[in-house]
Amino acid sequence: MNQPESSKSLFLGGAAKATAASREKYVPRMGEESALEEVLVEDVAPVRISAFVGLLVAISSFTAAVAKPMLVLPVLAIALCLFALRKHDGRTKPVGTLAARIGLVLACLFGSTGFFVHHLKSRTLGNQAVYFARQYLELAARGEESLAIELQKTKPNRQVATMQLNEAYSQDESAMEQLENFRSGAYVDVKKAGLDTEWELDRRPRVFQKYGREKVDTYWRDPSGKFNGVIQVELEWSPAYEGEEADWHVSLFQVERELIVAPSVL
Structure with missing residues (x-):
């Protein structure tokens, strides 16, 4: 019995779709016992x-x-x-x-x-820096100018412990220049506040790295109100190196100033 052309086309189209679907669904593979097997695509393990x-x-x-x-x-x-x-x-x-x-x-x-x-390293460095910064403020309040300047140097660059610093500074022109610069900074305000001033932290210490060096910024205020500003004491930690012990030195000692940022040019 002859079939209409439309029926044949529908039949052939359905057969083609079924064949394509079976090709997508099954993948041939070699088996151990049979020459050729068919495996589902879903059974192929993807590699992540x-x-x-x-x-x-x-x-x-x-x-x-x-x-x-x-x-x-x-x-x-x-x-x-x-x-x-x-x-x-x-x-x-x-x-x-x-x-x-x-x-x-x-x-x-x-x-x-x-x-x-x-976290523990930052906390340890912060606590040590706060302790040494407080000691440095007390040292400045006592008027120990030469010793305060020496503590701004790294340990290998300091004078020997047995040297009379005041006498050595008075005989060295460059040291006298350093002394004059030190007297014109935050040292004046700390000494004016007095030895009885109990400096308090104005904010939490900031532990950071700069050019691979460990530094801590501490900020101090006078709770009595004799000094209205904030003193910034930045310390740098030097790790033990070639037999030398780890050491702190003051890398910045100044009155905190508000940064002036130039307006952007449009």
Whole structure:
């Protein structure tokens, strides 16, 4: 019996779609017992490259405890590992999920360790800087000018402990110039406030790095009101090097000034 042309076209179109669907659904593969088998595409396990990249980044994130900028590595590793562990609609488990889980654990471990190491270091440096800055203010209030200037130098550049500083400064022209500059700064206000002034922190100390050097900014105010400004004492920490002990020195001693920013030119 002859079929209409329209029926034939519909039949052929349906057959073509079914053939294309079966080709998309099935992938040929060689089997051990039979020459050729057909396997569902859903049974093919996808490879998660992000899992292995995340694992490598997580391993390298141990450097987060060495340098603060390296804390970005565990954050990046966590993001990559979580992306690799995203949901999969297929029946077969993706390749790399185990590596992603291991990387996630390592990134969390190294990241948290690095964070607490830097937090404790900043807290320790801040507390030490506050103690030495308070001692420096008391030293300036007592009028120990020469000793205060020496404490602004690094330890290898200071005079020997047995030297009479006042006599040495009076005989050195450059030292006398340093002394005159020191007398015209914040030293005048601290000495005028008096030795009985109990300086208080105006704000929390700021721990930071500048050109690879550890520094702490401390700001002090006079609660009695004899001095209305704020004294800034910036200290720099020098780690132990070639047998020398770790040491602090005052890198900035001045009255805090408001920064004047020029208006932008449009």
